[in-house]
Amino acid sequence: LFDELIGAVDRRGRTPQHELNWLRLLSFCARPGFGAAGDKERTEQLWGLYELGLKHTEDKGVWAEWWVLWRRVAPALSKERQRALFDAVKPWLSGEKPPKGKPRAFGLPEMLRMLAALERLSPRDKQEAKGWLDVHFKKVGSYWPLGRLGARVPFHADPSSVVPPEVAEAWLE
Numbered sequence: 001l002f003d004e005l006i007g008a009v010d011r012r013g014r015t016p017q018h019e020l021n022w023l024r025l026l027s028f029c030a031r032p033g034f035g036a037a038g039d040k041e042r043t044e045q046l047w048g049l050y051e052l053g054l055k056h057t058e059d060k061g062v063w064a065e066w067w068v069l070w071r072r073v074a075p076a077l078s079k080e081r082q083r084a085l086f087d088a089v090k091p092w093l094s095g096e097k098p099p100k101g102k103p104r105a106f107g108l109p110e111m112l113r114m115l116a117a118l119e120r121l122s123p124r125d126k127q128e129a130k131g132w133l134d135v136h137f138k139k140v141g142s143y144w145p146l147g148r149l150g151a152r153v154p155f156h157a158d159p160s161s162v163v164p165p166e167v168a169e170a171w172l173e
């Protein structure tokens with residue numbers, strides 16, 4: 001199904017509801033990074049979608065589903081691509097002014113959940129993301145993102161991406 005859906009990338013934006021459902025289906029079908037045949041090629045196709053962006057940037061549901069998609073495919077993304085996603089949400093989570101000319105990015109809870117799936121981020125970036133989680137905790141209402149940011153044994157990343165033990169211990173407090 002993924003191949004059929006990604007083949008329809010140009011038709012995804014007929015309406016906001018069309019794009020929302022397309023993203024939803026694509027994210028259910030695209031869970032690369034777990035060893036399935038064709039993962040590398042599918043990941044490349046997905047990154048092409050990232051570079052295209054959304055058609056309906058004014059729709060909150062479409063934005064939320066956009067971040068859900070990237071959370072689900074994060075395990076297959078390189079360190080550089082995970083960092084690009086981190087940088088993409090930073091203006092909206094850090095309190096900085098979003099770049100001029102950029103559409104408003106909705107979906108703060110989904111952005112925060114997506115950050116937790118970016119295991120290949122540096123420990124410093126994870127600590128910065130933890131600060132954003134503190135500020136916006138009520139939007140997420142769960143400690144799951146904190147648990148993933150402070151995970152001692154990552155699923156896909158190497159040990160150099162783990163926050164130092166004293167940092168994780170402080171987070172537990």
